[in-house]
Amino acid sequence: MTGRFLRKSRWVFPFLLAAVVALAPGCAITNGDGNSSGGSFTVAYVPGVTKNPYFSTIKRAMDSVAEANDITVDYQGTPNFDPTEQTNVLNAVLAQKPDLLILAPTDPVALRAPVERFLAADIPVILIDGNLENEDGIISTIQSDQEAGGRLAGERMAELTDGKGTVAVINIVSGVPSLDARVEGFTNALQDAAPDIELAPVQNAGGNPSQSQDTTRSLMVAYPDLAGVFGVTEVNAEGAAAAFKAAGKDIPIAAYDATPLEVSYLEEGQIDFLVAQNAKRIGELAMQFAVDYLNGDEDSVERHVVLDTVGVDLENIEQPEIAEVLYGPAIN
Amino acid sequence: MTPASTPDATQQGPVVAESVDTPTQTNSAGTEASEGKRNLGKFIEDNGSVWTAGVLLVIVVGFAVSTPNFFTQQGWQAVSVSATLILLLAIGQTFVIVSGGIDLSVGGVLGFAGMMSALVMSKLLTSGMSQTTIMLIGLVVALTVGMVVGAVNGLISTRFSLIPFIVTLGTLGICQGGTQLANGGQEISNIPLDLLIWGNKVILDGWLAVPVAVTAGVAAIAWISLSKTRFGRRTHAIGSNAQAAQRTGINVSRHLVVVYMVSGLFAGLAGFIAMAQLGVATVTAGQNTELAAIAAVVIGGTSLVGGRGSVAGTVLGALIVAVLETGLVIARVNSAWQLIAVGAILIGALLADQQRLRAARTAR
Structure with missing residues (x-):
């Protein structure tokens, strides 16, 4: 009995599926x-x-x-x-x-x-x-000053590293103008404030935090005197922070953006400075x-x-105007 | 029990009736029904695309009814243009899957071919050649890069008897790396302006985008090749049973190399068109498109084990995915539902395909 039903309904099933999927928008709109x-x-x-x-x-x-x-x-x-x-x-x-x-x-x-x-x-x-x-x-363009943001991070990195050692920059992909501007601002400010610092070549780790984590692990090996890391986006920062945390290292991280995860790393001490848009x-x-x-x-x-x-660190994070610029969680 | 497969027995009715009276009467009615079922089964197996077309029709009608603005010229533009790149990759993939293999490198080839094509064209822009000549050279470069990678895929998997899945996974990575190295990780926008114009041109009073027209033409050629030519028949044969095909005199290794070159050729063309549409060869072009292409092929009714498939089905499969994705955006539905919808259709298509085969087999 069930057998015959299933055999007959095999033709109908894909059609039903297709119809449901196509008509679902009508219901989904109200949600x-x-x-x-x-x-x-x-x-x-x-x-x-x-x-x-x-x-x-x-x-x-x-x-x-x-x-x-x-x-x-x-x-x-x-x-x-x-x-x-x-x-x-x-x-x-x-x-x-x-x-x-x-x-x-x-x-x-x-x-x-x-x-x-x-x-x-x-x-x-x-x-x-x-x-x-x-x-x-x-009719209008609204931007953050990406170069100035990078410079903020660079100036802070000079302080955090005492002007010594090697600093690495981790990016997701090269060729995106807003990201390139951050890197340029960071590099210029760091070299101006701390001319003795060695700058490692920019690493393009990809859009996944775990890729940045792997890259950071390699950086620790490649540069024994690694004194700081700049995460050009939150993805890079989150990956680097995870790598340092796992290795038990307290190497300063300056990072762009202020996602909830980055803020918790800041409060833990893994990340030292956030540049919030x-x-x-x-x-x-x-x-x-x-x-x-x-x-x-x-x-x-x-x-x-x-x-x-806006630069965010442990000193000013409690202030109400800083809380305004921290990001909320992601939605779909 | 017996009637469905032995109509002769019932035609000898009078002889058999003496010993099996009532069953004979039900048998003759049952025979007509099973005869009809057999014909339907054969029809659907021979014309699997009819099935896929039916699903597409239901989805289109569903959206047309439930979503304002879907059944408009712009709605059609959005669907047809978004289908082109995946369809081109899927057509090449159809040849490969029908032959019993798989090509995971197509997304990487798309990006690499586009980047190399742009590299060559940007160098030629100062040479004094006409824009049309430069564009044609760029096209040739993209197609050649595609065919070369395809040949590499084919040669490595046949010469060394390596599984295509792994070989093409390897060339995928190599192509992606190559795309990044080609211009130091930077995109190339220094290409002939005419290319961007052609890539976005719409003819026939706004109804047909040029990339869609090109894809349609290429799809027609591919359909003829796979279903009507000796090359296509041999591809099917190799996919069904490579050893048997070898014994009938087909040079299977050489044929497979050509099949992978066909896939690379289509990926190269897709890379050229993607670059033309955007006006720039990007470093990330083609990323994550491999699985969408394979999904389109499977939804279209091509079997992943090889030996069975059609370009017509692939066209319908790609259209189903494009209509779903575009329709859901036009319907202002959360983008997560697109993933769920495509996944559900994929499973539905596999189920329908399996049932179709079973029905056709038992109806014999």
Whole structure:
């Protein structure tokens, strides 16, 4: 009896599966994970990557401004920092015809083509966290001063190392302008403040903390006088901190970003200095400009905003203005 | 018991009826039903793609009904363009899987071919050659790089009898490293401007993107090659039973080298198109695309053990994945559901494929 049922239903099963998957969106929209609903305008937000504390903190800040102004936020992205994947997401977002796009571009050249399609469809675009080589038609860009942030870290590293030994820089991949700016700022400031320090060649460890962990272990072997490590992103910092912790070494780490994990490493003493970007302010400004523009108040939209980064260490972490710039947890 | 497979026995009805009365009457009715079932089974086995097409249709209709803005020109653009790179990789992969192997290096080849092509083109930009000539040279470079890596894959796995899974995993890493070294880890954006224009050009009043047209044309050629030519038949034969194929006189090693070169060729073309669409050869191009390509092939009905498969199925499989992913974004659904949806469809496709085979076999 069951046998015959199963035999008959084998044809139907894949169709049923397909139908359920296709119709599920209808149900999912009402749950709206991460997408607030209701509202007169829709603003699409496409981050560099999903599941990331920095971009998620920006989103939460956007959400609070959006809710106060009756705006729906549509949050779509990819888990990989990849221009092709981001382009595919943008093409799909374009089909929904949002009223405005806030984009954190993953490449200064490659993302111009999809952005142009939005501009051609009369959808205004705001850029955050990265620049495009060609920014014609963009209504606003909001960036952190990456070079200054790197310099902050470099100056602190000179103090932490007493100006002696070898310092290593761990990055995820070379060629990303905002990351390269951090490295440059760090290197220049460190060499100015501590000319006797040896700088090891920059390590490109990849996007996974465990890769940075492996790289740090190798660095400890390659440089017995390793006196400090600069983590260009939170991924690198988290990996380096884990490696030092496992080896029982207390080598100073200066790192970019202030994710919950980095903050706990700071409190444990593994990381000595964090350069926090003002993610909350970036999100608030971006959404505020969006609101102003959509309501016809174009004069209130600033064309170029560059925000300062904030140095965080054990001395100032308790202060309320510092707590403002620490990142919240990642959302999907 | 007997009727389904021995219709002759029931036709001798009068003779048999004396000893088995009632069963004969039920048997004749049962025979017609099983006859019909047999025909349906054979039809579906011969036309497995019909099945996949049906699933695609259900998904498309489902989204069209539940998601505003999906069934629009831009929705089609988003689906078709996002399908091109994975489909190109999947077509090459179909040849390899049908022959009984697998090619994990395709994502690495995509990136490496794109980077080498851009490297050559950027050097030629100051040479005074026309943009069109430079672009053609770039295309040739990308295809050649792909074929060379494919040849390496084929030669190493056949000469040394190594499992393709491991060999291509190795060349994947080598290509990824090569992509980083080619320009010191930096991306190359110094390529002919016309290439970016062509990569994003849309013809037919906004309905057909040039990369989609190219992919469609190439897919048609591949379909003819795999299903209608001697090369395609031999590929199937080798995948079914390599030793038997060898005994019929097919030079299996040489054929396999060519098959891997075909896969590399498609990956090289994908690398060129990816670069054209972005206007820059990036260091991370093609990363993580291998599994998506294999998923498209399997969803399309090609068997992973070899000997059975079609390019038509792969096209449908890639479209199913593209429609799912794009549709879910347009429907403003959390991106985690895309992963779940594709995984579910993959399992469903494997199940359906298995049942289809079983039905066809028992219906005989």
